[in-house]
Amino acid sequence: MKVTLFGEAQGVMASCASELWGAVQNGVIRDASVLAREQGICAGMSEKSAKALLPSIELCSVSAEPEPVMKRVWKVINNFTPWLEFVENNGFYAELPKYLGTSEEVRKILSAVDSEISFAGRVRVGMAENKQLARALVEWSRYGSIPGAGFFTVNRQQLIVSPSILHEFKGDSSTSWIRSLPIAAMWMIAKRYQQELMNLGITTLGQLQDVPEENLRLRFGNEYWFWKNYFDTGTQVLHLNQKRPLLYRKAEVEPEAETIDISLFLGLAEALVQRLSEDLMSQGLGVKQIKLCWETDEQKDCLTRHFNRLLYTKYAIWSHLVPHLTDVSGTAIEDMELYGEEYALLQGTQAAFRVYERQILPVQYNEAEKLDELMSRVNKKYPYKLKRGLISGFRELRLEAMGEL
Structure with a gap:
């Protein structure tokens, strides 16, 4: 993790x-x-x-x-x-x-x-x-x-x-262990507010979270919400003080070696993507931008592709590159370099599965629970505005009206 x-x-x-x-x-x-x-x-x-x-x-x-x-x-x-x-x-x-x-x-x-x-x-x-x-x-x-x-x-x-x-x-x-955190150790609360909370008998974060919100709001203003929910806001992004180095892979062609035929261009580029992907997966990283530069006996060019999400597998990265590598001119490859840019740590995810008829299937989100949660939230603010059931469509209403005639 x-x-x-x-x-x-x-x-x-x-x-x-x-x-x-x-x-x-x-x-x-x-x-x-x-x-x-x-x-x-x-x-x-x-x-x-x-x-x-x-x-x-x-x-x-x-x-x-x-x-x-x-x-x-x-x-x-x-x-x-x-x-x-x-x-x-x-x-x-x-x-x-x-x-x-x-x-x-x-x-x-x-x-x-x-x-x-x-x-x-x-x-x-x-x-x-x-x-x-x-x-x-x-x-x-x-x-x-x-x-x-x-x-x-x-x-x-x-x-x-x-x-x-x-x-x-x-x-x-x-x-849940964080609920026992002493108020005195909550650095985001000013000292005078810490003392005031402790004078009220609130000595831990758990006790603070159990106090009715209305009482805290009247006493401390809207600042109370930040105190209560500070540890529930998820992982915060670090503000890096160091410039992140490029992930870099290069295919070196020795001057004395035989020239690499242009027909091997795609194979060489794919090999670099494979090596970069292995590095990404070993470090738990993903990239949002890839830059491939090459030099042949007739051409020197670079291709940059930007992704909407973090990619780290060979096939995902390669599928974004290969459609744009069709117009490479020359007869021999002299140099090729691959850069991974705008990379970040991958967030851990956990999937749930159930066994059904000897097959392992993902657990689908319970739509009924989702609807119940939505109804409870809306009806709490606007009582009885949402009701579960079926309503007649245009065709049913039309038939009903014709029947009454």
């Missing part, structure tokens, strides 16, 4: 000489070294409180630009996946295709990060189905243990795996 990581680095937002240091912004601790955190210093603490708790702490200003150590961490992550989004100066989101989306592969990533980050810092990573849930794991971990989640360490780096990923092999992929 495809997974998303949210990583937050600690001890990377300032350069201080001491091993016990805190990074200050507007009189508040934004970051601190690992050793200082072990002494009780934490983000959000006031500068005066930090000094009172740990008099030997060195306070530095938060760096305006990302520190070199954080740039190295981003580079390590980008070596594993191009789907990377920077978060401020100390964090990141990263999407991993299915062949990298295992705990063992994530451990390899954290091991590589560990070799780049100094002993004063560390990275805590949440691993979940989408970016909202991944960040929720890291935010939640500040306030205590997460029921059902897995907590692992890779040297000094920390990994938190969502309960649904841990239980996936059992067929339990529910994300």
